[in-house]
Amino acid sequence: METVKIAQIAACEGREVELRGWLYNKRSSGKLHFLQLRDGTGVIQCVVFRDDVPPEIFSRCDHLGQESSLKVQGLVRREARSPIGFELSVRGVEVVQDALGYPISPKEHGIAFLMEQRHLWLRSSRPHAVLKVRAEVLKACRDFMEQGGFTPVDAPIFTPAACEGTTNLFETDYFDQKAYLTQSGQLYMEAAAMAFGKAYCLGPTFRAEKSKTRRHLTEFWMIEPEMAFCELAEDMDVAEGLVFYIVRRILERCQAELAVLERDLTPLQKVAVPFPRISYDEAVGLLREKGSDIEWGQDLGGDDETLLSAGYDAPVLVHRYPAAVKAFYMKGDPQDSRLALCVDMLAPEGYGEIVGGGQREDQLEVLEQKIDAHGLPREAFAWYLDLRRYGSVPHAGFGMGIERVVAWLCGLHHVRETIPFPRTMQHLYP
Ligand code: 4AD
Ligand code: MG
Numbered sequence: 315m316e317t318v319k320i321a322q323i324a325a326c327e328g329r330e331v332e333l334r335g336w337l338y339n340k341r342s343s344g345k346l347h348f349l350q351l352r353d354g355t356g357v358i359q360c361v362v363f364r365d366d367v368p369p370e371i372f373s374r375c376d377h378l379g380q381e382s383s384l385k386v387q388g389l390v391r392r393e394a395r396s397p398i399g400f401e402l403s404v405r406g407v408e409v410v411q412d413a414l415g416y417p418i419s420p421k422e423h424g425i426a427f428l429m430e431q432r433h434l435w436l437r438s439s440r441p442h443a444v445l446k447v448r449a450e451v452l453k454a455c456r457d458f459m460e461q462g463g464f465t466p467v468d469a470p471i472f473t474p475a476a477c478e479g480t481t482n483l484f485e486t487d488y489f490d491q492k493a494y495l496t497q498s499g500q501l502y503m504e505a506a507a508m509a510f511g512k513a514y515c516l517g518p519t520f521r522a523e524k525s526k527t528r529r530h531l532t533e534f535w536m537i538e539p540e541m542a543f544c545e546l547a548e549d550m551d552v553a554e555g556l557v558f559y560i561v562r563r564i565l566e567r568c569q570a571e572l573a574v575l576e577r578d579l580t581p582l583q584k585v586a587v588p589f590p591r592i593s594y595d596e597a598v599g600l601l602r603e604k605g606s607d608i609e610w611g612q613d614l615g616g617d618d619e620t621l622l623s624a625g626y627d628a629p630v631l632v633h634r635y636p637a638a639v640k641a642f643y644m645k646g647d648p649q650d651s652r653l654a655l656c657v658d659m660l661a662p663e664g665y666g667e668i669v670g671g672g673q674r675e676d677q678l679e680v681l682e683q684k685i686d687a688h689g690l691p692r693e694a695f696a697w698y699l700d701l702r703r704y705g706s707v708p709h710a711g712f713g714m715g716i717e718r719v720v721a722w723l724c725g726l727h728h729v730r731e732t733i734p735f736p737r738t739m740q741h742l743y744p
Contacts, residue, residue: 315387320356323400326390333358333402336437337382337413339420340375347375349404351386352437359393360386360402371407380419381437383410432735433744443571444731447564448720452516454563455537455716458556459514464539467506469499469515475694477501478641482521484532495520498713501643501698503540504674507709508701514539519713526739527616528728529666531717533737540711546655546673549710550631553659553669554589556714557629561585564723577725581663584627591631594653597622613639620664629668633657642688643681645673645708657712665722671712678702 317332335353342348347362364372378384387406392399418434428435435441459466474491476483477498484495499515506513516537523530539552561582564572572579592600601608604621608614613635614622623630634647637654644654656672675681681702685695692699720732730736735744 320351320353320358320398323356323358323390323398327392327400328390330387330389330405331402332385332387333360334385335383337378337380337384339380340378342376347372349375349378349384349386349407351384351402356398357439358398358400358402359396360388360404362404362407366403366405367407374409375407377412378409379413380416381413381434383413384408385410429730429736429741430743436734439574441731443574444720444724444726445734446571447568447724448716448732450564450568451560451716451720451723452535454560455516455556455714457563458559459537459539462512462552462555464512464514465506465510467503467510467513467515468517469496469502469538471496471518471520476690477643478521480690482523484520484522497521498536499538500540500711500713503538503711504698504701504709507540507542507711508705508707511543512539512541524739528730529616529718529721531729531733531736531738534729534733535716536713537716538711538713540709542707542709544673544710545708546633546657546710549671549673549712550591550633550657553657553671553712553714554587554629554631557589557659557669557719558585558587560719561723568723572724575724575726577723581627582723585662586628589628589631589659590626591633593633594635597632600625611636611638614658616666619660619666623660623662623664623666626662629659629661631657631659633672640672642684642690643674645675646680655710659714661718661722663722663725665718667715668718668722669712669714671710673708673710676702676706676708678706 315330315332318326333351333353335351337349338352338357339350345364349360351358351360362375385408386404388402388404390400391403393401417431472493473496477500486493496519498519503513503515514537518533519536520533523532565582598608598610601618601622606618606621608618634653635656636652637646640654640656644656647653647655658667659669661668685692717729717732721729
């Protein structure tokens with residue numbers, strides 16, 4: 315007999331097929347068992363009628379525990395009341411493994427309990443929907459980059475030096491030296507941009523974040539494009555293009571998942587290009603009008619980001635922050651030496667910064683001074699300085715945090731639900 319997936323069930327109407335999966339839920343009434351079977355592609359109701367199956371199979375179904383693994387054979391029938399339009403009239407059930415005492419019942423559990431059970435919780439409809447959206451976001455990232463002529467170049471995880479400041483570095487023993495888990499692939503993408511013109515990496519990055527906010531993980535994924543012969547304005551165009559592409563793609567392909575998550579689609583549908591662009595100067599003025607006590611020179615806090623983005627339907631690009639609050643590699647603004655040619659993109663609906671990037675310092679002497687001024691070891695950056703010795707050009711790029719984007723698109727309160735196995739200060743298990 316043909317084995318099929320639930321997602322393809324509509325093409326099997328009137329045929330006998332085998333489904334393989336797990337018992338999601340069960341209900342019985344006298345002569346009938348209703349088995350909700352899930353197989354990773356969907357959930358279908360399998361109706362076991364006492365007179366259609368051998369008696370031992372019917373009584374076996376009486377005692378099946380939630381999440382028992384099954385092979386179910388039966389006839390695919392159209393059923394108007396089914397959410398997927400079809401159900402299975404069961405002819406046979408093979409129990410692969412009988413699961414007893416599955417800890418996650420359909421009733422409500424607290425988030426702490428569910429996080430401890432994350433390895434099992436992934437099977438439930440909400441986490442499943444979120445991770446499907448995440449998978450589509452990752453695919454959209456790669457598609458957009460490929461269409462734009464970017465070469466994927468993987469950055470290393472073990473690194474000899476800090477990229478995003480020394481306060482949140484994870485240090486590890488590396489034979490007889492120290493290594494650090496990468497905070498960003500950017501510096502390596504700068505090397506790649508000089509080799510390929512346009513390059514990007516997409517992978518995990520690590521920050522020993524001591525902050526327990528709903529936007530911070532210690533292990534998160536970033537896509538980081540980098541472009542040679544590129545300045546800040548074009549960098550912002552690419553960031554805007556990528557984020558808009560992802561929003562449209564998710565609205566197009568993830569309707570079922572967003573419905574499971576009860577995501578209000580209106581705010582996502584309102585996202586249009588071009589995204590608003592304001593300078594840090596303007597942002598501080600707007601924030602003070604809205605009651606923030608931010609002083610010029612301070613970085614925007616999470617609350618400031620929320621306050622600022624509340625004024626827009628689309629993500630807002632805030633450019634030219636004070637150089638003092640930004641990383642060492644940023645190029646100074648030739649119009650105003652206090653500023654850096656950088657940009658942050660703030661998502662609507664209070665989701666905060668989803669993109670950070672900008673133009674890189676391309677002059678050797680200036681970059682050497684910045685490395686010294688930030689108290690960083692020049693030796694570890696010798697290779698990076700080579701990029702300014704041999705054919706230095708204006709170049710720019712950015713990093714977009716995958717989890718922040720997924721949290722926004724799915725309308726989730728906390729980024730921990732957007733990654734299969736979240737790592738935070740409190741979570742290393744499972
Ligand atoms: O602004 P960040 O720190 O920028 C960089 O790392 C640059 N080197 C990127 C580049 O230009 N190639 O981080 C970029 C993005 C943030 O905007 C945010 O979306 C996400 O990464 N991010 C985090 N996401 C989850 N948890 C954390 N702890 C994050 N820190 C940053
Ligand atoms: Mg940032």
